[in-house]
Amino acid sequence: MDLYQQLILEHSKNPQHAGLRDPFEAEVHHVNPTCGDEVTLRVHVEDTPDGPVVRDVSYDALGCSISMASTSILAEETIGRPLSEVLTTYEAMKAMLTSKGEDPGDEEVIGDGVALSGVGKYPARVKCALLGWMAFTDALHQSGHSTETTPIPAKEGTS
Amino acid sequence: MDLYQQLILEHSKNPQHAGLRDPFEAEVHHVNPTCGDEVTLRVHVEDTPDGPVVRDVSYDALGCSISMASTSILAEETIGRPLSEVLTTYEAMKAMLTSKGEDPGDEEVIGDGVALSGVGKYPARVKCALLGWMAFTDALHQSGHSTETTPIPAKEGTS
């Protein structure tokens, strides 16, 4: 199955930066109501003279290989980076995942995230791949950071 | 239209025994919820050594020609007759009306009621023709007389 690239299986078996850690400004709990997958996620963002920087993303997740891998990649791609860059990564991930397989993803921007490019072809799995990211942006929001954290907007009709 | 026999039109224009009269043992009010037709009906039954006799059926009705005629015929065919005979007439009327046009009705038993034989072919009108009779059997029931007054029983399925 093209969906299960080696990188996904590795991330899902060895989730990077897993576990819940201090300090943190916000903790959120998200579930995927169709399959019961859950993630508890904390963020620690520090304000620096150059703007906010993501110092830590820690989490406790239960889910399928796609959601586990996606959350693991999320931690890897965000910890230690300026928030503004991280949000760009998020938007690029979301764009790739919701592109129905059209957008292969840019490794420069989303790193290991490109391994999830196959998910776009399986609409039912997009939610799995976004679970951690939704929790992440929600946590940012709750910790008082502005994000473009709207859920995937419904497409406009075309009458 | 074969439905509107002369007899029906005459009865509906000049409803026999119309009006509400004393004495009576029970008064009922029935409506046809699909068209809003209404009838208020009273019965006066006297117990005689030979069994109960219908002394009077008086009514105030608002409805289509079929329901008006049917109630008028009801009054004509029941007033002054032994209850047992009247119930036979009722059963015969009901059988004819629900026969989907198969049963032409027996003039010996239902008198002018045969004029309503065409109604059986129009299922939506059967209720009109039965409105007065339903009120009549209900009134009998309420005045303490035993009747076979169950509503038309649903046919058994044929699995």
Added chain:
Amino acid sequence: MTATPFTTEEVARIRADFPILARTVRDGAPLVYLDSGATSQKPTAVLDAERDFYERLNSAPHRGAHALSEEATAAYEGARERIAAFIGAQAQDVVFTKNATESLNLAAYAFSNSPHPGIPGSERFALGEGDEVLVTEMEHHANLVPWQELCRRTGATLRWVPVTDEGRLDLSGLDELLTERTKVVAFVHASNVLGTVNPVAEIVARSREVGALVVLDACQSVPHLGVDVTDLDVDLLAFSGHKMFGPSGIGVLWGRRELLEAMPPFLTGGSMIETVRMEGSTYAPPPQRFEAGVPMTAQAIGLAAAVDYIESIGGVDRIHAHELALTERLLAGLAARPWVTVVGPSDLESRGGTVAFVVDGVHAHDVGQVLDGSGVAVRVGHHCAWPLHRRFKVAATTRASFAAYNTVDEVDALLTALDTVPQIFGMAG
């Protein structure tokens, strides 16, 4: 309005799309179907769309990760987008129900199910003694009885706007009827009896002043006048699919986003939940929150095909123009018969293609029966608007209601058949 009625050729082409219109009734009379206000006929395109779904994609949407389920979900949600666009709405604000009646009950139960501890903002809906619900005397039972029952459950009081002799809302006493106590105003956009189109903007403006929510019964307007929820600016809006060339078994409740979000669930069960424990459950956001159980998937897809069909024949504007032309001819024909009285506006001002009338001295049931004998199918009775009929002191009316497939000849067929009525019943004709 610049749209024109359909030409004779256009109507002929439209009729060819509706197989049932070729049939005869009773003893060989061609069917003249003038009862589209009750339910419309279905074009082949709609039947094909439903069947195609069942033969290629059928499975439970939002319930599986397999290929079929993904395709069914895409088709179902695609249908939602298509239907939403037709009324100028966003897909996520469109809730599928089984019919407009369920949509209106969903709205009414929201008030007695509030405040709901699990739904922030649901206090907005809570209703109790001292509160009032305002309806009108021309409502269909579907937009009256749910509010009566809501008032019974909550202790609130039902009030209503009366109707004038011309069949219009009498808004002269609105200041007394619509007050700070009024929490909901529920009324019909286009009457299914009188044909009257009500002044939505005025009632919305007045309702906003007192902070009342506005629920619009758009059953007869979405198919015949066209509706844009942004223009109308109401809060909740209900309609049925079966009256607009769609299948039976599908209806819509549209709501303003923030209101739907604050509305407690109504039917509960699968697919409308967020988490479920034996001790209690939390609920999904709208529209899923209001769509419990395996939905009317094929029917939603059929309704989307109906919307496509409407667009394909020129859209609601042309349909409206066509129906008004037929209405004009019928009103003129009835006006020429002094033994007929029209119940409702006698001109075309703010009017839809529905005409109700009574024949002096002849019960509507009998009128309908005679017309039916000539193949003319009209509806007789109170048309689920009994209080309106009481207001006009008639037990029943005869109603003709038009759709895109009706012809001028069918109007004439009705009038010709009608002329036999006085004769049969021995009235002066």
Added chain:
Amino acid sequence: MTATPFTTEEVARIRADFPILARTVRDGAPLVYLDSGATSQKPTAVLDAERDFYERLNSAPHRGAHALSEEATAAYEGARERIAAFIGAQAQDVVFTKNATESLNLAAYAFSNSPHPGIPGSERFALGEGDEVLVTEMEHHANLVPWQELCRRTGATLRWVPVTDEGRLDLSGLDELLTERTKVVAFVHASNVLGTVNPVAEIVARSREVGALVVLDACQSVPHLGVDVTDLDVDLLAFSGHKMFGPSGIGVLWGRRELLEAMPPFLTGGSMIETVRMEGSTYAPPPQRFEAGVPMTAQAIGLAAAVDYIESIGGVDRIHAHELALTERLLAGLAARPWVTVVGPSDLESRGGTVAFVVDGVHAHDVGQVLDGSGVAVRVGHHCAWPLHRRFKVAATTRASFAAYNTVDEVDALLTALDTVPQIFGMAG
């Protein structure tokens, strides 16, 4: 049981009646549809019946006196008789809803809408603080959440029967759970996850002793085991049409006559009334009282055709025998794979054709995805029975569920595809 599974030739003939089974998914894999527990596929006979209705008889039943309306009414009521007979019931005790979820909500709302001043006997349903509702830990959300919400509305308390490790109801503590306080016992006949068939007679007997009403969720039993309401002796019973070869958008609530008569209305509007005045309304007897609005006419007719279809292929007994044979083969295959654990009874005793399992160390979503890659459509997740999954300490299971059209080869296709799972995910296989 004396009925035999379908022969290979018989199944081949049955499959030919279901156009969708000929399709392929993903990159050309033949569809192996093992998700009939979610929704079944539809035979041509059902699609034809619906279409025929639309093309010949379509109009609003119980709403007109014209020929079409009479024919539509006869077809709709004929469908009711057919479906009633299939469950050993009388037509007038069968209420049409949009799905089983609505049926169960109708039942639950009866308790919070009581006592109703207009419905004599409705006190029977009134629920309040101190009263209890008993469900089980294996309920589908559709037979759990409505009761949770009912308890929230009324102040009653929800209690539940636990489930054993084998996936059976643990009735050992029933004496404490089922007491004079219990007003309703609602449970599933056949679990949509475990396949377990519950001991209805025992639970009914115990419920009668304390005077509790019994509501049975028969969604998985009517299509697969067959049901006779007289034998079962429950009070209310719900099922869906779409799981038994019928169209989407139609469900049934059956009830004992005297209970339906004492039940207050739920959805209100047209055609469920007796009289309507602005000041208040009175209601029609059952089943009309519970069928507000233009109904799911074509869908009822489609469901009747589905019942005919079931009879035509040999009836539910043969279907059950066939599904059990497939279940036996699947259970044996899974038992031979030590890395698979079945959730639910591992033998055929009191069991239906639904098998849920987990693969050690691999999430059900991933298992389902791999199977789907080979065209095998199973369902993954909690199958709307989340508390049951918590009870077994799994987030999700993979579920195969059978219907008359499934073959032995399809069971083997599932097992073959399953064998690739450990390999892909690097588990010991």
